[in-house]
Structures are given as C-alpha cells and as structure tokens.
Amino acid sequence: MPKRKDLETVMILGSGPIVIGQACEFDYSATQGCKALKEEGLRLVLLNSNPATVMTDPGLSDRTYIEPMTADVALDIIRLEKPQAILPTLGGQTALNLAMELHEKGGLSECGVEMIGADPDVIEVAESRERFRRTMASLGLDIPASALAHTVEEAIDVAEGTGYPAIIRPSYTLGGTGGGIARSRSEMELLAWKGLNASPVGQILIEQSLIGWKEMELEMIRDLGDNAVIVCGIENVDPMGVHTGDSVTVAPIQTLTDVEYQAMRDEALRVARAVGLNGGCNIQFAVDPRTGRRVVIEMNPRVSRSSALASKATGFPIARVAAKLSVGYLLSELQNGITRKSACFEPALDYCVVKAPRFNFEKFAGASPVLGLEMRAVGETMALGGNYREALQKALRGL
Amino acid sequence: MTPLTTGIPSHPGGSVKLTPAALTLDDGASFAGLALGGAVRAEGEAIFITAMSGYQEVLTDPSYHGQIVVFTTAHVGNYGTNREVDQAPEPQVAGVVFHELWLPEAVHWLSEADLPEWLRSGKVGALTGVDTRALTLHIREKGARNGVIAPLSDGAEAARARARAVPSMNGLDLAVRVFTKAPYKLPCGLAPTEEKPVYRAAVLDFGVKRSILEQLNSCGLDLTVWPGDTPPEKIMGESPQGVFLANGPGDPSACSYAVNTARHFLGRLPLFGICLGHQIMGLAAGGKTYKLPFGHHGLNHPVRDEDTGKVLITSQNHGFCVDPDSLPSGVRANMWNLNDGTVEGLSWDAAPAFCVQFHPEASPGPHDSRGLFARFRQMIKEHDAQA
Numbered sequence: 001m002p003k004r005k006d007l008e009t010v011m012i013l014g015s016g017p018i019v020i021g022q023a024c025e026f027d028y029s030a031t032q033g034c035k036a037l038k039e040e041g042l043r044l045v046l047l048n049s050n051p052a053t054v055m056t057d058p059g060l061s062d063r064t065y066i067e068p069m070t071a072d073v074a075l076d077i078i079r080l081e082k083p084q085a086i087l088p089t090l091g092g093q094t095a096l097n098l099a100m101e102l103h104e105k106g107g108l109s110e111c112g113v114e115m116i117g118a119d120p121d122v123i124e125v126a127e128s129r130e131r132f133r134r135t136m137a138s139l140g141l142d143i144p145a146s147a148l149a150h151t152v153e154e155a156i157d158v159a160e161g162t163g164y165p166a167i168i169r170p171s172y173t174l175g176g177t178g179g180g181i182a183r184s185r186s187e188m189e190l191l192a193w194k195g196l197n198a199s200p201v202g203q204i205l206i207e208q209s210l211i212g213w214k215e216m217e218l219e220m221i222r223d224l225g226d227n228a229v230i231v232c233g234i235e236n237v238d239p240m241g242v243h244t245g246d247s248v249t250v251a252p253i254q255t256l257t258d259v260e261y262q263a264m265r266d267e268a269l270r271v272a273r274a275v276g277l278n279g280g281c282n283i284q285f286a287v288d289p290r291t292g293r294r295v296v297i298e299m300n301p302r303v304s305r306s307s308a309l310a311s312k313a314t315g316f317p318i319a320r321v322a323a324k325l326s327v328g329y330l331l332s333e334l335q336n337g338i339t340r341k342s343a344c345f346e347p348a349l350d351y352c353v354v355k356a357p358r359f360n361f362e363k364f365a366g367a368s369p370v371l372g373l374e375m376r377a378v379g380e381t382m383a384l385g386g387n388y389r390e391a392l393q394k395a396l397r398g399l
Numbered sequence: 400m401t402p403l404t405t406g407i408p409s410h411p412g413g414s415v416k417l418t419p420a421a422l423t424l425d426d427g428a429s430f431a432g433l434a435l436g437g438a439v440r441a442e443g444e445a446i447f448i449t450a451m452s453g454y455q456e457v458l459t460d461p462s463y464h465g466q467i468v469v470f471t472t473a474h475v476g477n478y479g480t481n482r483e484v485d486q487a488p489e490p491q492v493a494g495v496v497f498h499e500l501w502l503p504e505a506v507h508w509l510s511e512a513d514l515p516e517w518l519r520s521g522k523v524g525a526l527t528g529v530d531t532r533a534l535t536l537h538i539r540e541k542g543a544r545n546g547v548i549a550p551l552s553d554g555a556e557a558a559r560a561r562a563r564a565v566p567s568m569n570g571l572d573l574a575v576r577v578f579t580k581a582p583y584k585l586p587c588g589l590a591p592t593e594e595k596p597v598y599r600a601a602v603l604d605f606g607v608k609r610s611i612l613e614q615l616n617s618c619g620l621d622l623t624v625w626p627g628d629t630p631p632e633k634i635m636g637e638s639p640q641g642v643f644l645a646n647g648p649g650d651p652s653a654c655s656y657a658v659n660t661a662r663h664f665l666g667r668l669p670l671f672g673i674c675l676g677h678q679i680m681g682l683a684a685g686g687k688t689y690k691l692p693f694g695h696h697g698l699n700h701p702v703r704d705e706d707t708g709k710v711l712i713t714s715q716n717h718g719f720c721v722d723p724d725s726l727p728s729g730v731r732a733n734m735w736n737l738n739d740g741t742v743e744g745l746s747w748d749a750a751p752a753f754c755v756q757f758h759p760e761a762s763p764g765p766h767d768s769r770g771l772f773a774r775f776r777q778m779i780k781e782h783d784a785q786a
Contacts, residue, residue, distance in 0.1 A: 227710045229701075255507065257478050258453030258763035266766055290508055332703060332710045332737060342737035344710045346699035346765075348449035350471040350498070350532055386532075387473050387499050 003040055004328035010037060010116070011083040013095035014048025014055055016069045021177070021245055021375045025308035026092040027053040029319035033090040033303075034060045036323040045081045047074060048091070069094060071101045078102075078111050087326055089117035089279055089302040090319055096123055096302055097172065097200075117279045117326040118301045125275045126301045129171055129205040139270050142295045144286075146207035155192035156185060158206040167207040167373060168192060170199035179373035181209065181241065210295065211241035213286040216253060218268045219310035221321055222277045225330045228269050229346050231280075231318055232310035233261065237354075238371075240286050245305060245375035248395070250388060251313050251353040260287070264294060271299060279322035282306050309355055312382060314347035315339070354391035355382045358399050415502045415515055420526055422467065422496055423558035424546040425565065428537055432496070432529035434550060435515055441494030441524030442565045443467045445546040446718065447535045449697035453763020454514070458495060458523065459486040461577040461606030462674060462716050464648040467494040467524075467546055468696075471535050476501035479510025480517040486608040486762065490521035491577070491648075494548045496534065500527035524548045542692040543568075543718060568718065569690060573649030574605035574657075574675065578627040585612055585622040595619055598779045601639035603627055603660060605647025605675050610762035614772045615643060620779075628656040631663040641669040641779040644676025646758065651678035651688050651719055658682045665750050669782045671775040672754030674717055680754045681721035681745060684730045691741070694718035698764035701737040702757055704744070710737065713757035714764025720756065721745065751778045 012034060015026035030046075031054045037044055038060070046061035049069045056064050063081060067073045078086070086108065088099030096118075102108050103120045125131045129148065136143045145162050149155035159166040159182065168191045170178040178198020182188035195204040215236035222228035235254055238247040253261060268283045282304045284297040307318045315338045324334055331344035339345075357377035361369040367376070381398035385391030420434035424445060447469040448457060454475050457468060475497045495518070505513050518525045526548050538544070545565035549558045591597040600620040602612065605627040615622055623637050627647070634642070642664045644657070651658075654675070661683035664670055672680040678688050695715040702711045721742045723732045734744025734755060744755040753775075759768035 225708065229712060252451045252472070254474060254477050256452065257481070257484070257507065257509065258450075258456060259484060261452050262761060262764070262766055289506075292508060332701070342701055342710075344712075344737060345701045346712055348451060348471070348697055348699050350449070350473060350535070352473050 002328065002333065007042060007084050007327055009043040009045060009081060009083040010327070011045040011047065011078065011081065011086045011113070012061070013069070013086065013088045013091045013098055014046060014050065014053065015091040016049045016094040018050065020378060021305070022092045022094065023379065025305045026090070026303070027055055028308050029303040030055040030090040031060060032317060032319035033087065033323035036320040037327065040324070040327060042327070045077065045083055047077055069098050071098065071105055071107060074098060074102055075107045075111075078107065078113055082111075083113060085114045085116045087117045087323065088115060089322060089326070092302070092304070099123070100127075117322065119276070122275045122277060122301045126299050127172055129169065132298070135274055136271070136296050139274055141267055141271070142293065144208040144210055144295050144297070146205050149192065149204050149206055150196070150202060152189055152192045152196070155204060155206050156188055159185070159188050162206060162208045165209040165211065167209055168195045169205040169207060169373070170195040171203040171205065172200050173198050177374060181211070181372055210286045211239070213240040213288050214255065215240045215244065215247070216256070216264065216285045216287060217244065217306050218265065218283050218285070219280070219307050219318065220268055220272060220283065221280050221318060221325070221331070222272045223325045223330045224278050226273065227331045227344055228272055229331065229344060230265055230268065231316045231347060232314050234306060234310065242371045243373055243375045244284070246357050246371050246377045248357070248392070249309075249355045250391070251310070252349050254388065256287070260292060260294070267294075267296065271296065275301065277301055279325050280307050280318045309382060313353035313384070314349065316343075316347050351384050351386055352388045352391040353382060353384055354388070354395040355380050356392070356395035356399060419551045420548060421551060421558065422526055422529065422534070422546050422548050423555065423562050424537070424544050425559070425562040426541060426544060427559055429555060429558070430496075430529050430534045431551070432526040434548060435500070435525040435527065436519050439524040440547065440549050441467060442547040442561060443493035443545065444543055444565070444568050445469060445496075445538065446543045446694055446696055447471055447531070447538055448716070449699065450763055451698070453698065455480050455484050455517075456486055456763040458490050458492050460608055460716065461487050461491050462608070462646050462648050464491045464573050464577050464606060465493050466648070467496060467548065468492045469496040469531055469534055469538070470498065471531055472498070474499050474501060476514030477505060478507040479505030480512050480514055481509045482511065484762070486610060490518070490523045492523060494524035494526070496529050496531065496548070497525065497527040498529060498531040500525065538693050543694055569650055570653050571649050572653035574627050574647040574654055577606035577648060578604040579624055580626060582623055582625045582629070585616060585624060587616040587619055587621050589619050597621055598640045598776065598783065599623070599638070600641040600643055600779065601625055601634050601637065602643045602645055603629070603657060603676070605645050605654065605657065607645035607647070608760060608762065610760040611645060611673060614760045614769065618772045618776045620776060627654065629660070631660045634660075639668065640783050641671070641775065643775070644670065644672035644679055644754070646674035646676060648675070650690075651675055651682055654679060665747070665752055669775065669778040670750070670752035670754070671778070673760070674756060674758060677745065677754035677756045678719055678721055680752065681726070684745070684747070685725075685727045686730070687722045687725035688719045689722055691718055691720050695736070700757060702734050702743045703737055705733045705735070706746070711767040712765045713743075713759075713768055714761045715757045717756060751782050
C-alpha cells in the first residue's frame, strides 16, 4: 500500500504550551513528523500556540499558525487552508483533545476533513475509561477492578467495594492531573472532589490499588495492513504507585521471563488490533511480582513522552514512521534511516538505557514533594550504558 | 600471572568462584573474561544471539548443540531458571559467553535456581565480563568461527591450537548426536470430536525442541517421534497422516538419510518442516543449501509472507540457508527475510508440503507465526478427506 494520492494538504496539531507532563518531547516528535511528511511532497499547515519550539521554525511547514489552540481558531484555519486531513497524534494530549473537540462539534465532518494517525473511535476507546474497560474485557484481558464516579458520594461508595488504598483517575486529563491515592475515607472525600474538578467532563475512575506491582510499558507501532512491532519495552524501577513520568525507568525490560514478556506482547498486539491502531502507541501493564498476574493499565494511541524516550533509546524514529503510516504507507515499505534496513523490525539492544526524572520542588512553594499519580517531574535525563549500573549513574549525574 | 581486572564489571557476586579465562577464536582473536567455576573448558563454533530474554530456552535448545553462544544483551540471568521452559532435559550448548551474568540471587517468583548454579550443575563452560560488542563485531566481520573457552593459565598458544583443531561445522552431522535413540509416542490428550478429530503425525527428530512438540500436540495431533535416521518404511508402519521434520543442529547436507526420507514422503503425505527440517525439505526438492557468514540468531527477524503480504516478527536460529536459485519449478520460496533477503519459507505447488526456516513455536521469541501449526493440521485434514 503506497502513499495515499488523495492528500495534498495536511494540518498538524502541535502540543501548545509546555506544562508538566508535556515538554519538548512533543516538539521533537512533531518536528520529526513535519519533516517526514514534507519529504512526501505534502503541503503542511501547523497550528501551535507555543512559538518557542523547533516545529514552528520557518521552513518546517508551509504555513505556521501561532494561535491559541482552541476549536474556533482551528476551525478558522481549516476553512482558510482547506486541508484534506488533520494529524493529531504527534502533539501529545493537547492535540488529541483539540482534535476530539473539533470532531465532536462536527467541525471536521462539516469541512470534509479526515482525522489521520488515529481516528476518533480509537481515541475514544483509549481515553474513555469505561469504553477502555469494556474493550479489554471483550478481549479477555485482565484489568484492575474499578468503577466510574460522578460525585464524591459515588466515589466513596465505590471505594468501599475496592478497598483502600484506592486510586482516583480523572477522565481526559494530562500527566495524571487531579489524580491521587486515597488511603482513607477522609482522603477520598478531598481527592475525589479535586479529581472531579480536574476532569473536563466531571468524571473520575476509582480503581483497585496496584501499589508495589511491577510497571511495564511497551512502545509499539502498527500499520493498517495489520503489521505491528514492539519498538521498545520499558520497565519502571519505581513500582506502581509512582507516575511513569516521575519514575526511574530502564530499557530493555530486565525482570520478566520470555514467557511473561511474549504473553504481554501478544496482549499489546491484540489491543492494537481491536482498536484499529494506525501509528505509534504506548501500552502500560502492571505485573504482580508475587503471582505474575498481569493487568492492562492504559494505552495512549499517540506518540507519547515514552515514545520519544524509546526513539532515542533504540534509534527507531517512532514519530517519523508514525507520520508516514498516517498517509498510507506500510511498515515494510519504510526504511530505518540508521540501520538502512526495513522499519518493520524490533530493535535488540546490547546496552541499557535509563531515564531519571528531574524535580524542582524548591521552585514550587506549596507543591507537595510526595510522589504519586500526578506527574511532578519538570524534566528528565536519559543515559546509555554498557550495563544498568553505568546507565543509572550517568542518568543521575546528568541531573 | 597478574589477575585480570580490565573490562570486567565488579560483580557483586560474593561467593561465586571466578577464574580469569578467555574465548580464543581460531583466527587468533581472544576475548578475556571470568569463567564460572574452576578450570572449565569448552569448544565449538562461536555464534552470537541478540535475544534480550529467554536465555534458558536458548541454552537447552538442541539446535545450539556444540556451539558457544554469545549473548549480546547487557544482562543475563536476572530472573533465574525454571525447568518448565527447558527445551531439552539438559543444557545443549558447549559454552556460553555473557557481557554480564547476574551472580546474586535472582528475584523472580518462578525461579528455582540461579543461572550460575544452573550452569555449574549442567557443566556448561560460562564466561562473563566479556566485551561482547567487540566479539560480536568480530564475528560479523570475520564470520562465525570455532573457538575455545579456556583459563588464561593454559596459555594463549595452546588455546589457539585447540581452537584450530575444532572440526568445521561444514559437512558436520550434529543431529545424530541429539535425536532420540528410540521412537516414542506423545498423544495430544485431547478427546477427538466430530468437528475436531485427532490426527496421527510422525515427527522426524533431529533435535526437536519441546515447545514444537507441545504446539503440534495442542492443535490436535497425536505424535510418534522417530529417530532422524529411521527409514520411511518403518515410519509408514504406524500409518501416519502427516510428517513433521524437526529443527536440529549442524549442516543439513550431512543428513543424507533424512533427505531421502523427506523425498519419499513428498507428495505422499502432508509435510511440514522447521529450521533444519526446512533445509532438508529444500534439499529433498533438489535444491542446495549454503552456510551464512554469521547466521541468524535472534528474536526480532522480520519475515514477509508473500502469500498474505504480511510481515511476521520471528524467532530465528540457523547458520545454513536454502539457495533460492537452486530450487526446481514447482517449489516456491514464499517467505523472505526483510533484513538480508534470504529464503525463510518454501511452498510446494503440487504437493501438500511447506516449511519455514524460522521458529513459529518461538520459545523464546514472538508468537506471530504460531498459526503455521494449525495450517499443518488443516493440510492433514484436507489430505485425509481426499484419501
């Protein structure tokens, strides 16, 4: 399946302002995506409200709009530039949310604009906790016991069932904003209220706590011909309970047997297939170190912080490949620029990669320095080493 | 002799005894490290594998019989060992070389013994603390070659002489050393039903992995496993409905007995071959095999299936390969390796037969191609319906 002929102009959504959980990783991926699509001779229109980014540099796109990332502004640009497609998967959660808003308001269908990279249905399965839960159940995959709540009282009722500590996860938020771990009823009252306010739809998920379980991530990429590869497996050194963005992480995965790893890989592929993924995606699993029981935590149908890490860790250009897939290519038709071999392969590492978070609590008076579900790191270092110890120490020294 | 310190990580190993040793190749190149235990020596063809997990499956795979396996991944042994994943009752490799073997206690709920202990009790010559990247680059450049693991106290000249004395893999029949000496039966244990009858299949053993037998069993095949050199008439005595040609070590062209058996069955019964079995089927068709410079050993090889257009990520372990130009008409190379364009699968136009160079049973490796076992079963079913 070669490049689609019906696309001339593609609109790319950037990641907007730099906030905790969404920093230069997305500038890196959107820039890579712009270059990849430019090579295909497409006319690119970029929307990003943040001028302090590489992606907004002159020459990367044909038209660059430094405007607020709102549905109204995006729609005006769409009417003016008449793109055939919009690519929302390279600009993090901000871009994904904006695309969903445009879709829900009917703006995209009105202007005949197609969402590429991830269609609204894929995004909804990943983002709506309830649909995600249903999809996983239909695939026979294990998930933590959970239920939705729309009021503080409902939240307390649910937590009585799952027991304390219980996890609070607000729907449609970024970097775990508004999430937390309630260890008692009184903590639940406060955290449920906070979570309900943080969610743009006033909805939170109360979930069984998996604190202390191993936390694993798979960065995968899939094309519409149903070819899929796992680019990188990442293991969190901090177990469940600390946000991935705040965790020290290591690649490749160090403590799973091949039987466990391949079973997890199979599950990731089934999820990607079931939601119809086209492009990059990140799937997180928790593994009970005492029994090996494995549950699916979440998936992000877009290029994420971890994919930027995985790209640099393995030399596999995830954003570039994802952008090419979004305009119709198959994985086997693309080449990895480094190895000069097919992009349809799974990198094998002979080194370790460690990511360490950078905290700046001294600059945020009033912010609690206790790590939890809400990301606190303001940056990170990544180091390669011949073994884990070397990579860890380099990463820590880099802070 | 001064103790060797450079290039060896400070293992937090405590009580594990390590001896300064080296892997010396027949071209004189030498790679120093620390050997596990006392004066353990090993010799064989040195090859590298890029797998990041599944070390125990590799070390017990009869296809690696007599080889010195170099793991390129940084850490090996982290999750200990468990006999459930053994591919054969005992370790098969001649020796093993690690960048860093995990010496402290393994922390995993399934671990029965730590890898160093497992290697010691299996009498596998193991070398750790080796610059495996330099070694791998050397093998990639100069090709897989024979070598020995020996204590430094043996002396460099003696090690080189021993490495040069190791017999070449070319023309070497290693299968005969690992296949079963007597036939045995492995019923699938599934109750046959109207919709899903159980069929009888013969397995020609050249060093079959346990996981292959499990996969064949689990798709509803009762198995009789025969020594690889069993004459076809004897196998026919059990009236099998399909024949499977197993994986195994060594040079396929040295297994003329098996080539003749495969030729006998081609066109008569459904045939499926994996790895060495694939090469033997290629030879039986009239094709030729050749030795790859450093082989394919890893869990990440992309293979395109021309019949479906799909790419499978496969587990591979082979040093020899079927030459596509040598194949007669009627035998089609229908699967190709995307990395180096070598043949990965064959399909017969007029006979119910197919074979693959890679390992659909995985163990270790991705499960993308496990459906091939069901395809073999389907082939038997269709052939049986016509008969």
